[in-house]
Amino acid sequence: MNHSSKCLNCDYEINHNYCSNCGQKTAIHRITFNHFVSHDLLHGLFHLEKGMLYTAKEVLTRPGKAALDYIEGKRIRYYNVFYFILILIGVNLFLSGYYDKFYEYYISKFPEHVSIIQTKLDKFMNDNAKIIIFSIVPVLALNGFILFRKRKLNLSEHFIIAAFTFLGILLIVTANNILSFFAFVKHLDFISDVSDFISIIAIFTLATISYYQTFKEFYKKRSFVIRVFMFATLLMIELLVFAIFLIGYSTNWFTSDFTY
Template sequence: MKHSDCLNCNEELKGKFCSNCGQKADTHRITISHFLMHDVLHGVRHFDKGLLFTLKEAIVRPGKAALDYISGKRVRYYNVFYLSLLLIALNLLLNHFYDSWIGETHTEVDQDKVSAFFLQYVKLILFAFIPVLALNAQLLFRRFRLNWAEQLILAGINYIGILLLALFFFLFRTLTEMAVAEGFSSVMKAAFGFAMFLFPIWTYFNASRGFYSIGQFTWRIIIFYVLVIVEFTAFLFALLYFFGQRDFSVNI
Protein backbone atom coordinates (compact mmCIF):
# COMPACT_ATOMS: atom_id res chain seq x y z
CA MET A 1 0.00 0.00 0.00
CA LYS A 2 1.54 3.30 -1.08
CA HIS A 3 1.18 6.44 1.02
CA SER A 4 1.50 10.12 0.10
CA ASP A 5 3.80 10.72 3.08
CA CYS A 6 6.54 8.51 4.52
CA LEU A 7 5.29 6.66 7.60
CA ASN A 8 8.76 6.79 9.13
CA CYS A 9 9.63 10.51 8.86
CA ASN A 10 6.50 12.16 7.28
CA GLU A 11 8.46 13.37 4.23
CA GLU A 12 6.39 13.68 1.03
CA LEU A 13 6.88 10.62 -1.17
CA LYS A 14 7.75 11.02 -4.84
CA GLY A 15 8.93 7.54 -5.77
CA LYS A 16 9.41 3.99 -4.51
CA PHE A 17 11.61 5.19 -1.65
CA CYS A 18 11.56 8.15 0.72
CA SER A 19 14.15 10.73 -0.36
CA ASN A 20 14.77 11.68 3.30
CA CYS A 21 15.20 8.38 5.21
CA GLY A 22 15.19 5.71 2.48
CA GLN A 23 12.18 3.70 3.67
CA LYS A 24 10.05 2.03 1.01
CA ALA A 25 6.89 3.80 -0.05
CA ASP A 26 4.82 0.59 -0.13
CA THR A 27 4.88 -0.12 3.61
CA HIS A 28 2.18 -2.70 4.34
CA ARG A 29 0.12 -3.35 7.40
CA ILE A 30 1.47 -6.42 9.18
CA THR A 31 -0.49 -9.60 8.48
CA ILE A 32 0.44 -13.26 8.94
CA SER A 33 1.04 -13.84 5.20
CA HIS A 34 3.05 -10.63 4.79
CA PHE A 35 4.98 -11.39 7.99
CA LEU A 36 6.04 -14.85 6.78
CA MET A 37 6.63 -14.11 3.09
CA HIS A 38 8.27 -10.69 3.44
CA ASP A 39 9.53 -9.79 6.92
CA VAL A 40 11.16 -13.14 7.81
CA LEU A 41 12.87 -13.54 4.42
CA HIS A 42 13.88 -9.89 4.42
CA GLY A 43 15.44 -10.30 7.88
CA VAL A 44 17.61 -13.20 6.65
CA ARG A 45 18.99 -11.10 3.78
CA HIS A 46 19.73 -8.00 5.92
CA PHE A 47 21.47 -9.38 9.00
CA ASP A 48 23.15 -6.29 10.41
CA LYS A 49 20.61 -3.59 9.51
CA GLY A 50 19.20 -1.94 12.62
CA LEU A 51 20.42 -4.72 14.91
CA LEU A 52 21.97 -2.61 17.69
CA PHE A 53 19.22 0.00 17.49
CA THR A 54 16.52 -2.66 17.88
CA LEU A 55 18.34 -4.24 20.84
CA LYS A 56 18.57 -0.87 22.58
CA GLU A 57 14.91 -0.02 21.91
CA ALA A 58 13.78 -3.44 23.19
CA ILE A 59 15.12 -2.50 26.63
CA VAL A 60 14.63 1.27 26.80
CA ARG A 61 11.19 1.67 25.18
CA PRO A 62 9.90 -1.76 24.08
CA GLY A 63 6.22 -0.84 23.86
CA LYS A 64 6.66 2.40 21.91
CA ALA A 65 9.29 0.78 19.68
CA ALA A 66 6.82 -1.98 18.77
CA LEU A 67 4.06 0.55 18.05
CA ASP A 68 6.47 2.61 15.91
CA TYR A 69 7.43 -0.49 13.94
CA ILE A 70 3.80 -1.50 13.48
CA SER A 71 2.78 2.01 12.38
CA GLY A 72 5.33 1.93 9.55
CA LYS A 73 8.53 3.37 11.04
CA ARG A 74 10.61 0.34 10.13
CA VAL A 75 13.70 1.56 8.32
CA ARG A 76 15.83 1.66 11.51
CA TYR A 77 14.61 -1.65 12.97
CA TYR A 78 15.80 -5.21 12.53
CA ASN A 79 13.25 -7.98 11.94
CA VAL A 80 11.71 -8.94 15.32
CA PHE A 81 11.09 -12.61 14.52
CA TYR A 82 14.57 -13.26 13.18
CA LEU A 83 16.24 -11.34 16.01
CA SER A 84 14.36 -13.51 18.55
CA LEU A 85 15.73 -16.66 16.91
CA LEU A 86 19.27 -15.24 16.90
CA LEU A 87 19.07 -14.40 20.61
CA ILE A 88 17.66 -17.84 21.45
CA ALA A 89 20.55 -19.47 19.57
CA LEU A 90 23.08 -17.19 21.32
CA ASN A 91 21.59 -17.95 24.75
CA LEU A 92 21.65 -21.70 24.13
CA LEU A 93 25.21 -21.59 22.76
CA LEU A 94 26.58 -19.54 25.67
CA ASN A 95 24.83 -21.73 28.26
CA HIS A 96 26.23 -24.85 26.58
CA PHE A 97 29.78 -23.53 26.81
CA TYR A 98 29.19 -22.30 30.35
CA ASP A 99 27.98 -25.72 31.49
CA SER A 100 30.97 -27.39 29.83
CA TRP A 101 33.38 -24.92 31.42
CA ILE A 102 31.96 -24.86 34.96
CA GLY A 103 30.92 -28.50 34.89
CA GLU A 104 27.27 -27.83 35.70
CA THR A 105 24.36 -29.78 34.29
CA HIS A 106 20.61 -29.26 34.34
CA THR A 107 19.85 -32.99 34.23
CA GLU A 108 21.16 -34.17 37.58
CA VAL A 109 19.95 -37.44 39.05
CA ASP A 110 17.70 -35.84 41.63
CA GLN A 111 15.77 -33.84 39.02
CA ASP A 112 12.66 -35.28 37.44
CA LYS A 113 12.16 -35.32 33.68
CA VAL A 114 9.78 -32.36 33.59
CA SER A 115 12.18 -30.12 35.54
CA ALA A 116 15.07 -31.13 33.33
CA PHE A 117 13.05 -30.53 30.16
CA PHE A 118 11.83 -27.14 31.40
CA LEU A 119 15.30 -25.93 32.44
CA GLN A 120 16.87 -27.07 29.19
CA TYR A 121 14.25 -25.59 26.86
CA VAL A 122 12.84 -22.67 28.88
CA LYS A 123 13.72 -20.06 26.22
CA LEU A 124 12.11 -22.11 23.44
CA ILE A 125 9.03 -22.63 25.64
CA LEU A 126 8.75 -18.87 26.17
CA PHE A 127 9.17 -18.33 22.42
CA ALA A 128 6.32 -20.77 21.78
CA PHE A 129 4.20 -18.71 24.20
CA ILE A 130 4.52 -15.52 22.13
CA PRO A 131 1.29 -16.24 20.16
CA VAL A 132 -0.53 -16.85 23.47
CA LEU A 133 0.74 -13.56 24.93
CA ALA A 134 -0.30 -11.79 21.74
CA LEU A 135 -3.81 -13.23 22.00
CA ASN A 136 -4.08 -12.21 25.67
CA ALA A 137 -2.96 -8.67 24.82
CA GLN A 138 -5.38 -8.46 21.90
CA LEU A 139 -8.26 -9.29 24.23
CA LEU A 140 -7.21 -6.85 26.97
CA PHE A 141 -5.61 -3.90 25.14
CA ARG A 142 -8.20 -3.20 22.48
CA ARG A 143 -7.45 0.51 22.26
CA PHE A 144 -4.15 -0.31 20.58
CA ARG A 145 -6.30 -1.33 17.56
CA LEU A 146 -3.81 -4.04 16.61
CA ASN A 147 -4.62 -7.28 14.85
CA TRP A 148 -3.14 -10.57 16.09
CA ALA A 149 -0.12 -10.41 13.76
CA GLU A 150 0.67 -6.89 15.01
CA GLN A 151 0.28 -8.06 18.61
CA LEU A 152 2.90 -10.72 17.76
CA ILE A 153 5.36 -7.90 17.05
CA LEU A 154 4.64 -6.30 20.44
CA ALA A 155 4.98 -9.66 22.24
CA GLY A 156 8.10 -10.41 20.18
CA ILE A 157 9.88 -7.22 21.21
CA ASN A 158 8.90 -7.98 24.81
CA TYR A 159 10.52 -11.41 24.39
CA ILE A 160 13.68 -9.83 22.94
CA GLY A 161 13.94 -7.70 26.09
CA ILE A 162 13.61 -10.82 28.27
CA LEU A 163 16.32 -12.60 26.26
CA LEU A 164 18.61 -9.60 26.67
CA LEU A 165 18.07 -9.72 30.44
CA ALA A 166 18.93 -13.43 30.31
CA LEU A 167 22.16 -12.57 28.46
CA PHE A 168 23.03 -9.91 31.05
CA PHE A 169 22.43 -12.50 33.77
CA PHE A 170 24.67 -15.01 31.95
CA LEU A 171 27.50 -12.45 31.76
CA PHE A 172 27.05 -11.53 35.42
CA ARG A 173 26.99 -15.18 36.46
CA THR A 174 30.10 -15.97 34.45
CA LEU A 175 32.08 -12.98 35.75
CA THR A 176 31.14 -13.50 39.40
CA GLU A 177 31.00 -17.30 39.64
CA MET A 178 34.37 -17.54 41.34
CA ALA A 179 34.41 -14.11 42.99
CA VAL A 180 31.30 -13.87 45.18
CA ALA A 181 29.73 -15.85 47.97
CA GLU A 182 27.11 -18.44 47.09
CA GLY A 183 24.42 -16.59 49.06
CA PHE A 184 24.99 -13.34 47.15
CA SER A 185 24.91 -15.24 43.85
CA SER A 186 21.55 -16.79 44.81
CA VAL A 187 20.11 -13.37 45.64
CA MET A 188 21.23 -12.01 42.27
CA LYS A 189 19.71 -15.01 40.48
CA ALA A 190 16.39 -14.32 42.20
CA ALA A 191 16.65 -10.61 41.30
CA PHE A 192 17.30 -11.34 37.63
CA GLY A 193 14.48 -13.90 37.54
CA PHE A 194 12.11 -11.37 39.12
CA ALA A 195 13.17 -8.71 36.57
CA MET A 196 12.50 -11.07 33.66
CA PHE A 197 9.11 -12.04 35.10
CA LEU A 198 8.09 -8.37 35.46
CA PHE A 199 9.49 -7.16 32.13
CA PRO A 200 6.10 -7.50 30.32
CA ILE A 201 4.71 -4.89 32.74
CA TRP A 202 7.30 -2.40 31.46
CA THR A 203 6.62 -3.36 27.82
CA TYR A 204 2.85 -2.95 27.95
CA PHE A 205 2.99 0.07 30.27
CA ASN A 206 5.35 1.76 27.82
CA ALA A 207 2.95 0.96 24.96
CA SER A 208 -0.19 1.99 26.86
CA ARG A 209 0.78 5.64 27.48
CA GLY A 210 -1.82 7.76 25.75
CA PHE A 211 -4.25 4.83 25.55
CA TYR A 212 -5.00 3.97 29.19
CA SER A 213 -4.85 5.65 32.58
CA ILE A 214 -2.76 4.06 35.37
CA GLY A 215 -5.87 2.44 36.88
CA GLN A 216 -7.11 1.11 33.53
CA PHE A 217 -3.67 -0.32 32.77
CA THR A 218 -3.28 -1.86 36.24
CA TRP A 219 -6.36 -4.09 36.16
CA ARG A 220 -5.61 -5.12 32.58
CA ILE A 221 -2.03 -6.17 33.36
CA ILE A 222 -3.20 -8.08 36.46
CA ILE A 223 -5.65 -10.07 34.33
CA PHE A 224 -2.91 -10.51 31.72
CA TYR A 225 -0.62 -12.13 34.31
CA VAL A 226 -3.43 -14.28 35.70
CA LEU A 227 -4.14 -15.59 32.20
CA VAL A 228 -0.44 -16.27 31.60
CA ILE A 229 -0.09 -18.14 34.92
CA VAL A 230 -3.20 -20.25 34.18
CA GLU A 231 -2.01 -21.03 30.64
CA PHE A 232 1.52 -21.83 31.76
CA THR A 233 0.20 -24.07 34.56
CA ALA A 234 -1.94 -25.92 32.01
CA PHE A 235 1.18 -26.37 29.89
CA LEU A 236 3.12 -27.82 32.83
CA PHE A 237 0.34 -30.27 33.60
CA ALA A 238 0.36 -31.27 29.93
CA LEU A 239 4.10 -31.94 30.31
CA LEU A 240 3.41 -34.07 33.37
CA TYR A 241 0.86 -36.07 31.44
CA PHE A 242 3.24 -36.42 28.49
CA PHE A 243 6.01 -37.79 30.68
CA GLY A 244 3.55 -40.07 32.46
CA GLN A 245 4.18 -38.67 35.94
CA ARG A 246 1.54 -38.76 38.66
CA ASP A 247 3.56 -37.00 41.35
CA PHE A 248 2.75 -33.30 41.00
CA SER A 249 5.40 -32.11 43.49
CA VAL A 250 7.69 -30.95 40.68
CA ASN A 251 10.75 -28.98 41.71
CA ILE A 252 10.82 -26.16 39.11
Protein backbone atom coordinates in the same frame (compact mmCIF):
# COMPACT_ATOMS: atom_id res chain seq x y z
CA MET B 1 30.77 -1.33 -12.69
CA ASN B 2 27.77 -2.49 -14.71
CA HIS B 3 24.88 -0.19 -15.65
CA SER B 4 21.77 -1.54 -17.37
CA SER B 5 18.32 -0.28 -18.29
CA LYS B 6 16.88 -3.45 -16.81
CA CYS B 7 17.34 -4.90 -13.33
CA LEU B 8 19.76 -7.81 -13.46
CA ASN B 9 17.85 -9.49 -10.64
CA CYS B 10 14.21 -9.34 -11.80
CA ASP B 11 14.47 -7.89 -15.36
CA TYR B 12 12.31 -4.89 -14.38
CA GLU B 13 12.75 -1.57 -16.21
CA ILE B 14 14.85 0.83 -14.11
CA ASN B 15 15.80 4.49 -14.29
CA HIS B 16 17.08 5.21 -10.76
CA ASN B 17 19.82 3.98 -8.43
CA TYR B 18 17.60 1.17 -7.13
CA CYS B 19 15.10 -1.16 -8.80
CA SER B 20 11.60 -0.08 -7.79
CA ASN B 21 10.41 -3.70 -8.03
CA CYS B 22 12.94 -5.68 -5.94
CA GLY B 23 15.21 -2.99 -4.43
CA GLN B 24 18.52 -4.13 -5.94
CA LYS B 25 21.12 -1.48 -6.81
CA THR B 26 21.41 -0.64 -10.50
CA ALA B 27 25.19 -0.20 -10.26
CA ILE B 28 26.66 -3.69 -9.85
CA HIS B 29 30.37 -4.23 -9.20
CA ARG B 30 32.24 -7.27 -10.40
CA ILE B 31 33.08 -9.38 -7.37
CA THR B 32 36.79 -9.16 -6.57
CA PHE B 33 38.63 -10.09 -3.39
CA ASN B 34 39.21 -6.45 -2.34
CA HIS B 35 35.62 -5.46 -3.04
CA PHE B 36 34.28 -8.54 -1.26
CA VAL B 37 36.28 -7.84 1.91
CA SER B 38 35.93 -4.05 2.00
CA HIS B 39 32.31 -3.78 0.90
CA ASP B 40 30.27 -6.98 1.03
CA LEU B 41 31.76 -8.54 4.16
CA LEU B 42 32.61 -5.55 6.36
CA HIS B 43 29.66 -3.47 5.16
CA GLY B 44 27.28 -6.35 5.81
CA LEU B 45 28.66 -7.08 9.26
CA PHE B 46 28.53 -3.40 10.24
CA HIS B 47 24.89 -3.04 9.25
CA LEU B 48 23.96 -6.33 10.90
CA GLU B 49 25.49 -5.27 14.19
CA LYS B 50 24.09 -1.76 13.89
CA GLY B 51 20.57 -3.08 13.32
CA MET B 52 20.81 -5.59 16.15
CA LEU B 53 22.29 -3.11 18.63
CA TYR B 54 19.69 -0.47 17.76
CA THR B 55 16.87 -2.99 18.11
CA ALA B 56 18.26 -4.24 21.43
CA LYS B 57 18.50 -0.68 22.76
CA GLU B 58 14.95 0.12 21.70
CA VAL B 59 13.31 -2.98 23.18
CA LEU B 60 15.12 -2.42 26.48
CA THR B 61 14.48 1.33 26.81
CA ARG B 62 11.21 1.99 24.96
CA PRO B 63 9.66 -1.36 23.95
CA GLY B 64 6.09 -0.11 23.62
CA LYS B 65 6.99 2.97 21.59
CA ALA B 66 9.36 0.93 19.40
CA ALA B 67 6.57 -1.56 18.68
CA LEU B 68 4.21 1.28 17.75
CA ASP B 69 6.86 2.81 15.48
CA TYR B 70 7.23 -0.54 13.74
CA ILE B 71 3.46 -0.95 13.39
CA GLU B 72 3.21 2.56 11.92
CA GLY B 73 5.82 1.71 9.26
CA LYS B 74 9.15 2.90 10.70
CA ARG B 75 10.89 -0.43 10.13
CA ILE B 76 14.14 0.01 8.22
CA ARG B 77 16.26 0.62 11.34
CA TYR B 78 15.10 -2.54 13.10
CA TYR B 79 16.64 -5.96 12.81
CA ASN B 80 14.04 -8.70 12.23
CA VAL B 81 12.62 -9.28 15.71
CA PHE B 82 11.77 -12.96 15.14
CA TYR B 83 15.25 -13.72 13.77
CA PHE B 84 16.71 -11.95 16.80
CA ILE B 85 14.59 -14.11 19.11
CA LEU B 86 15.81 -17.25 17.36
CA ILE B 87 19.44 -16.16 17.77
CA LEU B 88 18.95 -15.47 21.49
CA ILE B 89 17.27 -18.83 22.05
CA GLY B 90 20.30 -20.48 20.45
CA VAL B 91 22.66 -18.45 22.65
CA ASN B 92 20.74 -19.38 25.79
CA LEU B 93 20.71 -23.08 24.92
CA PHE B 94 24.47 -22.86 24.41
CA LEU B 95 24.96 -21.11 27.77
CA SER B 96 22.69 -23.59 29.52
CA GLY B 97 24.72 -26.52 28.22
CA TYR B 98 28.00 -25.04 29.45
CA TYR B 99 26.47 -24.05 32.81
CA ASP B 100 25.52 -27.70 33.40
CA LYS B 101 29.08 -28.81 32.57
CA PHE B 102 30.55 -26.19 34.92
CA TYR B 103 28.12 -27.24 37.68
CA GLU B 104 29.16 -30.89 37.40
CA TYR B 105 32.86 -30.00 37.33
CA TYR B 106 33.01 -27.39 40.11
CA ILE B 107 30.16 -28.34 42.42
CA SER B 108 28.79 -31.84 42.00
CA LYS B 109 27.28 -34.13 39.45
CA PHE B 110 23.57 -34.00 38.98
CA PRO B 111 21.74 -37.06 40.31
CA GLU B 112 21.19 -39.57 37.51
CA HIS B 113 17.42 -38.98 37.28
CA VAL B 114 17.95 -35.19 37.21
CA SER B 115 20.59 -35.54 34.51
CA ILE B 116 18.24 -37.62 32.35
CA ILE B 117 15.44 -35.08 32.75
CA GLN B 118 17.80 -32.19 31.97
CA THR B 119 19.05 -33.94 28.83
CA LYS B 120 15.50 -34.51 27.61
CA LEU B 121 14.54 -30.92 28.33
CA ASP B 122 17.60 -29.60 26.46
CA LYS B 123 16.80 -31.85 23.50
CA PHE B 124 13.18 -30.70 23.52
CA MET B 125 14.24 -27.03 23.59
CA ASN B 126 16.77 -27.59 20.81
CA ASP B 127 14.34 -29.47 18.60
CA ASN B 128 11.42 -27.10 19.15
CA ALA B 129 12.96 -23.62 19.39
CA LYS B 130 10.82 -22.27 16.55
CA ILE B 131 7.66 -23.85 17.96
CA ILE B 132 8.36 -22.22 21.32
CA ILE B 133 8.59 -18.82 19.62
CA PHE B 134 5.35 -19.34 17.76
CA SER B 135 3.63 -20.39 20.96
CA ILE B 136 4.85 -17.84 23.52
CA VAL B 137 4.50 -14.81 21.27
CA PRO B 138 0.94 -15.68 20.14
CA VAL B 139 -0.04 -16.32 23.78
CA LEU B 140 1.20 -12.85 24.75
CA ALA B 141 -0.50 -11.38 21.69
CA LEU B 142 -3.82 -13.06 22.44
CA ASN B 143 -3.72 -11.93 26.08
CA GLY B 144 -3.06 -8.36 24.96
CA PHE B 145 -5.75 -8.54 22.29
CA ILE B 146 -8.32 -9.68 24.87
CA LEU B 147 -7.41 -7.20 27.60
CA PHE B 148 -6.37 -4.06 25.68
CA ARG B 149 -9.10 -3.47 23.10
CA LYS B 150 -9.59 0.31 23.19
CA ARG B 151 -6.66 1.10 20.89
CA LYS B 152 -8.37 -1.06 18.24
CA LEU B 153 -5.25 -2.90 17.13
CA ASN B 154 -5.76 -6.14 15.27
CA LEU B 155 -4.31 -9.47 16.44
CA SER B 156 -1.35 -9.26 14.03
CA GLU B 157 -0.38 -5.87 15.47
CA HIS B 158 -0.57 -7.36 18.95
CA PHE B 159 1.87 -9.99 17.66
CA ILE B 160 4.39 -7.20 17.02
CA ILE B 161 3.93 -5.73 20.51
CA ALA B 162 4.32 -9.20 22.03
CA ALA B 163 7.44 -9.92 19.93
CA PHE B 164 9.15 -6.66 20.96
CA THR B 165 8.28 -7.35 24.60
CA PHE B 166 9.44 -10.96 24.43
CA LEU B 167 12.71 -9.91 22.76
CA GLY B 168 13.40 -7.50 25.62
CA ILE B 169 12.68 -10.26 28.13
CA LEU B 170 15.03 -12.64 26.29
CA LEU B 171 17.82 -10.03 26.36
CA ILE B 172 17.43 -9.78 30.15
CA VAL B 173 17.40 -13.58 30.47
CA THR B 174 20.53 -13.82 28.31
CA ALA B 175 22.39 -11.26 30.45
CA ASN B 176 21.32 -13.13 33.59
CA ASN B 177 22.50 -16.46 32.17
CA ILE B 178 25.90 -14.96 31.41
CA LEU B 179 26.18 -13.53 34.93
CA SER B 180 25.11 -16.89 36.38
CA PHE B 181 28.64 -18.20 35.64
CA PHE B 182 29.90 -16.06 38.51
CA ALA B 183 28.45 -18.81 40.72
CA PHE B 184 31.66 -20.71 39.96
CA VAL B 185 33.99 -17.82 40.85
CA LYS B 186 35.18 -17.69 44.45
CA HIS B 187 34.20 -14.54 46.35
CA LEU B 188 32.09 -13.35 43.39
CA ASP B 189 29.36 -15.99 43.52
CA PHE B 190 26.99 -13.46 45.10
CA ILE B 191 26.77 -11.72 41.70
CA SER B 192 24.79 -14.69 40.36
CA ASP B 193 22.22 -14.47 43.19
CA VAL B 194 21.88 -10.70 42.84
CA SER B 195 21.46 -11.07 39.07
CA ASP B 196 18.66 -13.62 39.51
CA PHE B 197 16.78 -11.25 41.81
CA ILE B 198 17.27 -8.19 39.60
CA SER B 199 16.32 -10.04 36.42
CA ILE B 200 12.94 -11.05 37.87
CA ILE B 201 12.16 -7.43 38.70
CA ALA B 202 13.54 -6.24 35.35
CA ILE B 203 11.38 -8.68 33.36
CA PHE B 204 8.18 -7.63 35.11
CA THR B 205 9.13 -3.94 34.82
CA LEU B 206 9.94 -4.19 31.11
CA ALA B 207 6.68 -5.98 30.30
CA THR B 208 4.68 -3.40 32.27
CA ILE B 209 6.50 -0.47 30.63
CA SER B 210 5.97 -1.99 27.18
CA TYR B 211 2.21 -2.20 27.54
CA TYR B 212 1.98 1.09 29.43
CA GLN B 213 3.79 2.93 26.62
CA THR B 214 1.49 1.31 24.09
CA PHE B 215 -1.88 1.82 25.79
CA LYS B 216 -1.45 4.60 28.38
CA GLU B 217 -3.50 7.07 26.31
CA PHE B 218 -6.51 4.76 26.29
CA TYR B 219 -6.81 3.68 29.94
CA LYS B 220 -6.81 5.39 33.30
CA LYS B 221 -4.07 4.21 35.65
CA ARG B 222 -6.42 2.14 37.82
CA SER B 223 -7.92 0.41 34.80
CA PHE B 224 -4.46 -0.21 33.38
CA VAL B 225 -3.18 -1.74 36.65
CA ILE B 226 -6.17 -4.11 36.75
CA ARG B 227 -5.48 -5.20 33.18
CA VAL B 228 -1.79 -5.73 33.89
CA PHE B 229 -2.71 -7.89 36.88
CA MET B 230 -5.13 -9.92 34.74
CA PHE B 231 -2.47 -10.19 32.02
CA ALA B 232 0.09 -11.52 34.53
CA THR B 233 -2.44 -13.96 35.99
CA LEU B 234 -3.34 -15.35 32.57
CA LEU B 235 0.34 -15.67 31.68
CA MET B 236 1.14 -17.51 34.91
CA ILE B 237 -1.65 -19.99 34.26
CA GLU B 238 -0.45 -20.53 30.69
CA LEU B 239 3.17 -20.97 31.81
CA LEU B 240 2.01 -23.44 34.46
CA VAL B 241 0.26 -25.51 31.80
CA PHE B 242 3.39 -25.39 29.66
CA ALA B 243 5.56 -26.40 32.64
CA ILE B 244 3.26 -29.35 33.37
CA PHE B 245 3.60 -30.42 29.75
CA LEU B 246 7.42 -30.21 29.94
CA ILE B 247 7.49 -32.17 33.20
CA GLY B 248 5.19 -34.75 31.66
CA TYR B 249 7.40 -35.02 28.61
CA SER B 250 10.64 -35.30 30.59
CA THR B 251 9.27 -37.89 33.04
CA ASN B 252 7.38 -39.94 30.45
CA TRP B 253 3.92 -39.20 31.84
CA PHE B 254 2.55 -39.26 28.32
CA THR B 255 4.36 -42.38 27.13
CA SER B 256 4.02 -44.73 30.08
CA ASP B 257 2.93 -48.27 29.29
CA PHE B 258 -0.17 -49.27 31.18
CA THR B 259 -0.51 -52.91 32.06
CA TYR B 260 -3.64 -54.52 33.30
